[in-house]
Amino acid sequence: MPVHMTIDELKSAARTLRKFLAESGAAQLTHAQSLEAVAHTAGFRDWNSCSAALLAPRPLAAVPILRVYDEVATRNFYCDYLGFEVDFEHRFAADLPLYMRVTRGGVHLDLSQHHGDGTPGAAVWLPTVDIAAFHRELRRRDHLVTLRPGIDRSAPGGPTVELLDPFQNALRFCELDD
Incomplete structure (x- = not known):
């Protein structure tokens, strides 16, 4: 574990x-x-x-950087809807773009408003322990846009819930097949 x-x-x-x-x-x-x-x-x-x-020594872990544009929409989607928590936020000045890291269950995502950080429309594959429980959690939450994701049981790798964030980044939450 x-x-x-x-x-x-x-x-x-x-x-x-x-x-x-x-x-x-x-x-x-x-x-x-x-x-x-x-x-x-x-x-x-x-x-x-x-x-x-x-x-024990641990392998290097990659942290994807996803491009985001709107701070309110970012917080609403990643924190309020998906249940990520903000680890840190950074701005070089109050009127400059936001860079923040969010975490959920040991998975880190960096979200950046900076030009050149990430490409809109990226896809991130996120291993998930209990996809059915995650799916039920999402269905119970309110969101500004009514999202009704399903579980794709034929996806490669295992059952998957795929969501597009407000900036067209695809998040693929997948429970590994045994």
């Missing part, structure tokens, strides 16, 4: 778990026991396996 947290973040989660259980009177855990519980939750057999996996 891929974990998109650092060791420090998992240790913090273990401290939070320990404190919560103690304050609620449910259990008194040692720090080592809370680390083991967090490791199991992350899909590892124990804390040593978890920390070894997180410290």
Whole structure:
């Protein structure tokens, strides 16, 4: 199971778990026991396996840059509709184009208003764990434009939900075939 947290973040989660259980009177855990519980939750057999996996060298990860034009439409689509969170925003000055990174489930997308960053009409393939749950989530959300995406079960690679953002970039959320 891929974990998109650092060791420090998992240790913090273990401290939070320990404190919560103690304050609620449910259990008194040692720090080592809370680390083991967090490791199991992350899909590892124990804390040593978890920390070894997180410290192992990782392959380079590409972050696509998608061209966007309208900040309000960008936030509405990527954050409000798709559920991405803003990692950072940058402008060289208040009246200059926006560059921001959004993240969801360990997937990063850079969205840029800068001329030359990305090409309108790009396609990005996004691996997704449970496409049916993702599809239900989208169907529950309101959006300025009523989008009613379906699941293409004949797409190469696995079941896919494809959406066009307001700038004609194609986002292909795909659950891998086993």
